[in-house]
Amino acid sequence: MKRNRFGINLDQGVPLLTEDDFDTLYVDCFNKTTEQLISWIKKGRQPLLLGGQIGSGKSTIVAKAIMDASLNPDITLHFDRDSINLDAGDFWGIILTEFIKEALEKGIDLSFCKLPQELGGYRPDQWEVLYYGLHPTEFSMDTYATKISLRKKIVDNAGYIEEIVNEIGKRIEGALKHRLFILASGLDKFQPDSAASFASQSVFQNLLKFKTLYEVNAVRLFARPGSPLDSIERLFIPIAKREAVVEMLSKRMGIYAKPIVKELGVLAEWSGGNPRQAIRLLTHFETAKKNRKLNKLERIALAIHETEKDYFAFAQKPSDQLMKAIMRTEKINSSLFLLPGDKDTARLALYGNWILIDEMLDDISWKAEINPLVKAAFDRSAMPEQPEIKFLEQYAGDADIGVIGTDGQRRVHVADGGKGQEKISFEILYDIINKNIEQPLPTNLSEMFDALSGALLSKDRSDRIIISYKNQDAAKAARNYLFAKANTYEYQRYLHVILEGGANKQPLQKLEEILSQDTDIYSFEFAGEWTKEQLEALDKQRDDFLNYQLLWWIPYGALDKYLPHWIQLRQLFEIYVLEDELLGSISIDEINADLAFINELAENGEDSASNVVTNFKQVLKYLKKVRKGENYG
Amino acid sequence: MDDEIIRAYLWRDVIRLGFSPSSTKERKCWLREYQNSLRYFWEVDSYPASLSEERGIIKAQINCDKLNLCLDYEIKPNSNFKASFLFLQQSNVELILIHDVDDNYYTFPDQLWLTMDNRRSMAVRNYSQDHAKAVMDGLIFHPAVHLHIASPIDNHEIRIGGGINNPFQYLFQLRYQFCPDEIKRQAERDRLIALFFNAVRANSPIAASNLMAQPRNLRTEEGSL
Numbered sequence: 002m003k004r005n006r007f008g009i010n011l012d013q014g015v016p017l018l019t020e021d022d023f024d025t026l027y028v029d030c031f032n033k034t035t036e037q038l039i040s041w042i043k044k045g046r047q048p049l050l051l052g053g054q055i056g057s058g059k060s061t062i063v064a065k066a067i068m069d070a071s072l073n074p075d076i077t078l079h080f081d082r083d084s085i086n087l088d089a090g091d092f093w094g095i096i097l098t099e100f101i102k103e104a105l106e107k108g109i110d111l112s113f114c115k116l117p118q119e120l121g122g123y124r125p126d127q128w129e130v131l132y133y134g135l136h137p138t139e140f141s142m143d144t145y146a147t148k149i150s151l152r153k154k155i156v157d158n159a160g161y162i163e164e165i166v167n168e169i170g171k172r173i174e175g176a177l178k179h180r181l182f183i184l185a186s187g188l189d190k191f192q193p194d195s196a197a198s199f200a201s202q203s204v205f206q207n208l209l210k211f212k213t214l215y216e217v218n219a220v221r222l223f224a225r226p227g228s229p230l231d232s233i234e235r236l237f238i239p240i241a242k243r244e245a246v247v248e249m250l251s252k253r254m255g256i257y258a259k260p261i262v263k264e265l266g267v268l269a270e271w272s273g274g275n276p277r278q279a280i281r282l283l284t285h286f287e288t289a290k291k292n293r294k295l296n297k298l299e300r301i302a303l304a305i306h307e308t309e310k311d312y313f314a315f316a317q318k319p320s321d322q323l324m325k326a327i328m329r330t331e332k333i334n335s336s337l338f339l340l341p342g343d344k345d346t347a348r349l350a351l352y353g354n355w356i357l358i359d360e361m362l363d364d365i366s367w368k369a370e371i372n373p374l375v376k377a378a379f380d381r382s383a384m385p386e387q388p389e390i391k392f393l394e395q396y397a398g399d400a401d402i403g404v405i406g407t408d409g410q411r412r413v414h415v416a417d418g419g420k421g422q423e424k425i426s427f428e429i430l431y432d433i434i435n436k437n438i439e440q441p442l443p444t445n446l447s448e449m450f451d452a453l454s455g456a457l458l459s460k461d462r463s464d465r466i467i468i469s470y471k472n473q474d475a476a477k478a479a480r481n482y483l484f485a486k487a488n489t490y491e492y493q494r495y496l497h498v499i500l501e502g503g504a505n506k507q508p509l510q511k512l513e514e515i516l517s518q519d520t521d522i523y524s525f526e527f528a529g530e531w532t533k534e535q536l537e538a539l540d541k542q543r544d545d546f547l548n549y550q551l552l553w554w555i556p557y558g559a560l561d562k563y564l565p566h567w568i569q570l571r572q573l574f575e576i577y578v579l580e581d582e583l584l585g586s587i588s589i590d591e592i593n594a595d596l597a598f599i600n601e602l603a604e605n606g607e608d609s610a611s612n613v614v615t616n617f618k619q620v621l622k623y624l625k626k627v628r629k630g631e632n633y634g
Numbered sequence: 635m636d637d638e639i640i641r642a643y644l645w646r647d648v649i650r651l652g653f654s655p656s657s658t659k660e661r662k663c664w665l666r667e668y669q670n671s672l673r674y675f676w677e678v679d680s681y682p683a684s685l686s687e688e689r690g691i692i693k694a695q696i697n698c699d700k701l702n703l704c705l706d707y708e709i710k711p712n713s714n715f716k717a718s719f720l721f722l723q724q725s726n727v728e729l730i731l732i733h734d735v736d737d738n739y740y741t742f743p744d745q746l747w748l749t750m751d752n753r754r755s756m757a758v759r760n761y762s763q764d765h766a767k768a769v770m771d772g773l774i775f776h777p778a779v780h781l782h783i784a785s786p787i788d789n790h791e792i793r794i795g796g797g798i799n800n801p802f803q804y805l806f807q808l809r810y811q812f813c814p815d816e817i818k819r820q821a822e823r824d825r826l827i828a829l830f831f832n833a834v835r836a837n838s839p840i841a842a843s844n845l846m847a848q849p850r851n852l853r854t855e856e857g858s859l
Contacts (some may be wrong), residue, residue, distance in 0.1 A: 008678060009678050009820065256677075257812045257814070260700055260702070
């Protein structure tokens with residue numbers, strides 16, 4: 002990703018990967034963990050589990066440690082870059098593919114078996130053809146069919162493939178003259194107790210034979226006694242210290258950090274020590290600053306509100322009992338993560354970042370806290386004692402926002418639907434936060450378009466936004482308007498495709514096909530009845546979407562069915578609800594002015610101009626229709 | 635030929651070739667390129683508000699959030715131009731400065747004098763890099779007549795040029811002045827001096843996209859980046 006050298010660098014908290022990323026943005030939040038990982042990469046011989054919660058910085062730490070150790074993995078396995086809802090055969094397919102690739106690169110003799118012939122009907126020595134069959138570089142009906150056919154044979158012969166993989170691994174180790182270093186990434190994307198998670202067990206076990214670094218969600222660290230993972234050495238990424246988060250946010254703001262240093266401190270407190278959550282809060286805070294009507298405190302409150310909506314609206318909520326217990330004791334018993342069938346409480350709370358765990362206190366318990374964003378949903382009475390609220394009140398006091406009431410408490414003026422109100426600061430936050438937990442709130446259209454324009458209007462950015470709508474026609478008009486706006490600034494190509502889910506449909510295949518096409522903005526409209534399996538398969542592909550500008554259009558009624566399955570995906574997406582009434586804020590005058598400009602540009606012979614004009618005309622037509630034929634000329 | 639005279643011709647040439655879009659269409663294209671370039675030149679995340687046009691009056695806004703400044707400007711079909719600086723308080727907006735150009739009033743007719751003098755060709759033959767540096771400093775980088783905002787922004791490196799009646803030059807010098815990175819400012823200075831020196835020698839108007847391009851060779855103490 003292209004980074005600004007001295008200015009602002011905001012994204013959805015994607016992993017830092019390049020030297021430029023690290024030079025500009027890296028803060029050593031977990032130096033002990035990073036040092037241990039570097040030491041393991043240099044000297045370790047046995048497998049290692051690196052566990053952390055969503056957004057804790059696992060991929061960044063791995064990249065940093067590999068860079069500092071100057072030792073790249075011999076094989077990297079990406080288990081989250083396949084469109085299929087993985088079963089055991091698919092896992093083996095991914096491993097086999099990468100093992101063959103490494104063997105071919107190292108010139109290893111593979112004549113010990115005839116796998117190319119057995120799987121694909123090729124000549125026994127055509128390993129390269131088999132590799133490209135498993136890993137096609139071009140997308141077509143034929144290559145896709147070949148890949149599916151090969152995968153099916155792998156599924157049917159998983160035991161045999163396991164033997165082959167082991168033998169190839171041994172031969173590679175022999176050639177390398179050191180332990181085969183494997184990075185198994187993307188395993189953190191599988192929900193605990195899901196079918197894919199279960200299917201991955203045998204793969205986990207097999208890779209134990211090598212020096213494998215497993216990048217996993219923290220949930221995976223709590224292995225049941227006797228399970229393949231139980232005996233593996235493990236490394237945990239804890240909660241980042243507040244000072245480190247402030248430094249990280251300062252780096253994100255570059256030279257512009259100084260004027261908002263106090264605000265960064267407040268945002269760090271609300272991040273709960275989770276780096277990605279901190280960056281999302283900062284991104285929303287920067288967006289909120291565009292609203293001149295808000296005071297500083299309201300901007301922070303809005304940032305908290307929006308972040309919480311992105312991550313937790315419609316999310317499956319853990320039990321009140323568990324959350325209150327953690328709030329009271331500030332720890333959690335690790336045996337709670339091992340309860341069979343415990344989908345509603347501890348494992349869910351940990352996997353979904355409702356709770357944030359920090360360090361092991363003793364053999365049976367971990368230091369834990371409730372994510373500050375969701376505290377209000379569980380126990381209102383405890384809030385005044387919470388540090389993030391205290392920070393906010395302190396901040397309001399330092400900034401001299403509001404007045405001290407006769408009760409000695411600070412009250413601040415907050416615009417509420419156009420009517421001013423006097424409230425106590427933390428009460429306002431409670432009100433704002435509480436609204437989010439169960440359902441998303443509609444945003445002001447202008448705000449939405451600001452944010453969407455920011456996403457749409459540059460080819461350099463890779464943003465992902467979900468737009469939920471109640472009215473199909475309104476969504477269509479808004480879409481046309483946005484695409485037209487995008488082209489007003491610089492000509493960009495966009496592709497709008499309907500993805501129909503449901504039994505007997507192949508939406509993920511279609512998605513993969515579309516993403517292989519070359520365009521600037523990918524817009525997908527979700528239609529049909531997506532199945533649970535399809536939604537969860539999509540969730541695992543989160544990291545595949547990092548480099549795309551995506552707009553997903555989802556009917557409002559379907560959003561509450563989709564979001565509970567998208568724990569990973571919602572980390573990358575911002576969510577907006579399109580309201581019919583707000584559509585009216587696109588003025589005809591504004592559209593006419595842009596239309597005139599676009600028409601002028603069209604004279605210059607730009608390719609996309611005709612699309613733009615067509616879209617503008619469609620918007621005009623729609624607005625006239627909803628205004629009952631009133632002539633806006 | 636006297637250096638002062640050479641620079642006077644160069645001064646007018648820079649304004650003519652870089653800051654004088656003629657038709658409404660050209661003006662809007664120039665301003666759109668300008669708005670778009672701010673985001674990259676200042677390395678800020680926010681996207682600029684779009685332009686509006688009504689009866690030939692172009693209006694737009696520039697947000698300089700990090701200085702808590704906002705600039706509303708409007709350009710009329712003739713040379714009339716108004717730029718209002720707004721300072722954003724924690725909960726309200728305070729108008730602190732208006733740069734107003736009203737061409738109904740007399741100003742010194744420098745172009746008229748140069749036309750009567752009629753020695754541009756000779757001046758062009760004598761243009762040097764030093765002349766270009768001096769003229770660009772006076773127009774953009776360090777206007778001789780300038781304002782510092784003493785409060786609430788305390789940055790002596792920000793010099794808001796005074797007495798500028800060309801709206802495009804005025805906006806362009808703000809682009810430079812509000813850039814907070816010294817290395818980038820220096821690189822931009824080098825780029826623009828070279829760009830205008832070549833354009834003036836060729837007597838060729840500078841396309842807005844070239845004028846608003848980003849500086850590439852950022853020099854640090856250790857060397858080029």
